[in-house]
Amino acid sequence: MKYIVILGDGMADEPLAELGGKTPLEYARTPNMDRIAREGMMGMIRTIPEGYEAGSDIANLGILGYDPRSCYTGRGALEAASMEIDLAADDVAYRCNLVTVMEGVMTDFSAGHISSGEGKALFATLAEQTPSVSLYPGISYRNLLVVRGGGGAVTYPPHDFVGEKIDPYLPAGKDAGILLNCMEKSREIFSDHPVNLARASKAKPPATQIWPWSGGKRPSLTPFRNLFGKDGGVISAVDLLQGIARLAKMEVIRVPGATGYLDTDYQAKAAYALDAAKHLDFVYVHIEAPDEAGHLGNAPEKVRAIERVDELVGTIMKEFSGIVAVLPDHPTPVRIRTHTPEPVPFAIWGKGSDDTRVFSEKEGCRGGYGTIDAPRFLPLLFL
Ligand SMILES: [Zn+2]
Known part of the structure; x- marks a missing residue:
C-alpha cells in the first residue's frame, strides 16, 4: 500500500465574525477535503506536547513519528541539516x-x-x-x-x-x-x-x-525506514521540513515553483507527489501558505490558500490509488496572527469511515479516531 499525506500548515483556526462565525476551514470551498471526511474517518491530533512552543518544527516532527520530547533541540539545528551544514557537537x-x-x-x-x-x-x-x-x-x-x-x-x-x-x-x-x-x-x-x-x-x-x-545542537533521528519499514519522501519549500527529512534519511523532493509563500505552485507539488509515489511508499506534502495568511491576519487570503490546498488534494485523489490523509500541523488563528497549541483535525481516506461530513475543527472532534498524540498518527495510518 502507498500513502500520501497532505499537510496544510496552520490551516486550523477559530470562528471569525468576518466569515459569518465560521472558521476559514468551514468557510472555504473544500469539496475534496470534505470528501475525505465523508468517505473516510476523522479525529483530532495533539501536535504540541504540553510545555512546548507551538511551532511547525515540533508539530511536524511528531506527525512524522518522532516524539519531540525525546529528539527536539531547536529549529535552527533542523534548518542547518536542510542546508547541508555539518554542525560540530558543540555548535x-x-x-x-x-x-x-x-x-x-x-x-x-x-x-x-x-x-x-x-x-x-x-x-x-x-x-x-x-x-x-x-x-x-x-x-x-x-x-x-x-x-x-x-x-x-x-x-x-x-x-x-x-x-x-x-x-x-x-x-x-x-x-x-x-x-x-x-x-x-x-x-x-x-x-x-x-x-x-x-x-x-x-x-x-x-x-x-x-x-x-x-x-x-545537532539532533539525531532514527531513519524513517528503520522506524516504519517504508521509504518516505518530503515535499516542502521550507528549510525546516527539508531538514527534518534529511535527518530522518527521507528523500527531499524539490519542486520548481515551490516558494513557501502564497504564490506557491500547488499543482506542481501535486504532480511531483504523484510521481514520487511511484518509487516511494510514503510522500508527505507540506504547504506553507495557509500559515503565512494566518500570520498576516488576512482571513480572505487564508480562505483562498485553503481552497488551493484543496485543489491539490483533489488532483492527488483523482490520480492516486493509495491512502490519502489531510491535516494541519497547528492552528495559526487570523485573530492572533501566531500559532496556538490546540489539537487539530485530521482525516484519512481509504481505511474506514465514520459519520463526519466535512473537514473542519468541529467535525474532527466527532471523528471515529478520537484524539491522538502526533507520534501515533503514522502508526495509525500504516496499520
Ligand atoms: Zn507559522
Missing part, C-alpha cells in the same frame, strides 16, 4: 530572520518577505564584521547563524511579538552577548546598505536587522 545553530524594527517595535518578522538574493547580499556584508559567528543565507527571510562552541540562549520567535516593543524579547543566557553584538552590527550595517536603499525607493519595508532565535 549551536540559530534560525536567523531578517526583520523590520521601527522605533523599537517589531513591525515585520520577514522584512517584507525579502528575496533570497537581497538577503544573501545583506549577509555577505554582515559576515565581514562578525567573525565570531558563521552566517548562512537561506530562502527569503529564513537564514542561519551558528555559534561555534555555543552555550545556547533564551530567545523569542519574532512572529510572536509583531507590533510590540522588542526590548522584553531580546536574547538572554550564555550566547546572549555574542548574539546581541551581531544584532547591533546588523543595525549599523543594514541602515545604509544598497539593498535597503533600493527597497526604500520601491516603498518596500527595509531589513533593519537580524533576529536570531530557537538555537539548538
